[in-house]
Amino acid sequence: MTSHPRAAIILAAGQGTRMKSPVPKVLHPVGHRAMLDHAIDAAEALGCERIVVVVGAHSPEVRAHVVDRLGEESIAVQDPPLGTGHAVRAAEAVLGDFVGQVVVTYGDVPLLRAADIEAVFEAHDGVTVIGFEAADPGAYGRLVMEGDTLTAITEAKEASAEVLALKTCNSGVMAAPVGLLFELLAEVTNENAKGEFYLTDVVELARKRGAPTRAVMASEDSVMGVNAQAELATAEALFQKVQRETFLAAGVTMSAPETVHFAWDTRVGAGTVIEPFVVFGPGATVAERARIRSFSHIEGATIATGAEVGPYARLRPGADLGEGVRVGNFVEVKNVRMETGAKANHLSYLGDGSVGVGANIGAGTIFCNYDGFNKVRTEVEAGAFVGSNSALVAPVTIGAGAVIGSGSVITEDVPADAMALGRGRQVNMPGAGAAFRERAKAIKAAKSK
Incomplete structure (x- = not known):
């Protein structure tokens, strides 16, 4: 156990339509183990006292998988799906009176290990995200940093040319004191093009109230998500x-x-x-x-x-x-x-x-x-x-x-x-082989006429 109690919220409510498979996305295996189980393994290795998996109403198989491993008390349901912030809020009631730090991870990020996540728990009074240096930042959200301070997470479609030039990107993994996280999420609105509640908005809201915001780095491979x-x-x-x-x-x-x-x-x-x-x-x-x-x-x-x-x-x-x-x-x-x-x-x-x-x-x-x-x-x-x-x-x-x-x-x-010995006795019949061959030749010759 750690000196500060830990919990994990694992988001696994996505429909995974790009997988084009009847198997729910997070149950597809990597290394002969469901991606979701890799995420649960990491949370357990971190010493999390509570693990909540957010599932969708559309996927009873995912729910059954979580119940089989963690029990019904670890289930939160996001219905309907209204964004990552909305998904995390679905876990609030399930966490109940838990006091400590909580990390938000994903059921489709199978290579993220406890050692990659550990650093997000070093601060105990603010919001910490995991970033990575992308070889091709593309459509990833960018982390805007001032020294060790994270000043903003900017989506690529909303970024200026200067921000788009940054290669430090957002993995989506975030940690904060549980009370602070849900207070901030209560202030998140869906006033955006998709009409969804974004978890990333928490960073700006934290800065407005003077809470520390920072980023720690992981490798690009460790935070890769699987969507196809x-x-x-x-x-x-x-x-x-x-x-x-x-x-x-x-x-x-x-x-x-x-x-x-x-x-x-x-x-x-x-x-x-x-x-x-x-x-x-x-x-x-x-x-x-x-x-x-x-x-x-x-x-x-x-x-x-x-x-x-x-x-x-x-x-x-x-x-x-x-x-x-x-x-x-x-x-x-x-x-x-x-x-x-x-x-x-x-x-x-x-x-x-x-x-x-x-x-x-x-x-x-x-x-x-x-x-x-x-x-x-x-x-x-x-x-x-x-x-x-x-x-x-x-x-x-x-x-x-x-x-x-x-x-x-x-x-x-x-x-x-x-x-x-458990076999029939061998019987040798002298000349029978030659006689068999002659009969067989005659039958074959008659058929060919």
Whole structure:
């Protein structure tokens, strides 16, 4: 907790029509996480005691998402939408008797982190906004500064040529003591071309009553908003760039980092090698000195020290690989714990079960874990050897040290150190192959006449 209580208001009521998607804009993912969740993450990392998300009446999906994460008490509704100032005022009643500082952020600014916002809380008696130096200021509102003092936020369409020449622009993020902010917003009018209540008008009103106004700077990338699919792709690229740089700096080896894609919560230990074209979904944790080979997809999985995955492997949620485990090409693992030194090197599906220490799963092995209604488990105990092209029909246990003959369908438990075969007997019929060929040739010749 901070010495001055903090709250956050996250604006997420926009309709996002430029996304041209049935998915609400703020629920589109960056790094496999909804943009809105990135904003909530930042608010939580700032130590905000209260977080209010302003949603629109048009988007029940956004409301449900917030309720699921923060609870109904964190919802404020803006209806109808009448501008950013109006949206912030919608949160006033929800904040109730909160006393402290409040920051206004946005559900479509996914790259803004707590570290970028922290500086707005350094002053406790006025209005602080986050600005940035734009490579192309274009239609951004400009911050007019006198030293450290913010004197005005001027919209581009209303700016003089001198102001348009400025490159210091407004991100829209603003902080102030909660009482001051709502007092100022009560004075904002909608006497403008759009007939909307603008949050930016707060700066001028604060100056009129002698309250301090200032700006702190963040990078242009960190404050970028997403309004269309192309911008979403740009945000994803920037997110991935930061992730890659972070892992490289932490001692992870990537020969082609631009081809590796991470999720927001990926964890990788130092000394791990990630080959080209690897994708991490949410919930992946990789320990030190592992190796992830090319074209593997890892999600909801834990990989221990010294394990090797891929190429072309898929680890799904619940995959848990112990030290030195080998999961090879075209192997899929889901909800299976593989103990130290276990191997499944080729063309197998392991779903719902366990593989014991040093056990070997042969090529083409299938854990038949689904009967059309329920998932059931296959347990392969330590040191067992499962021959190629075997189907283990769950629920079934392969005892420690047992051997399963290739091509078997195993439907009953196999005792420790036993050998099990579950296939039809081979029958050789001398001369039958030659006779078959002669009959087939005759039939083909008759058809061609």
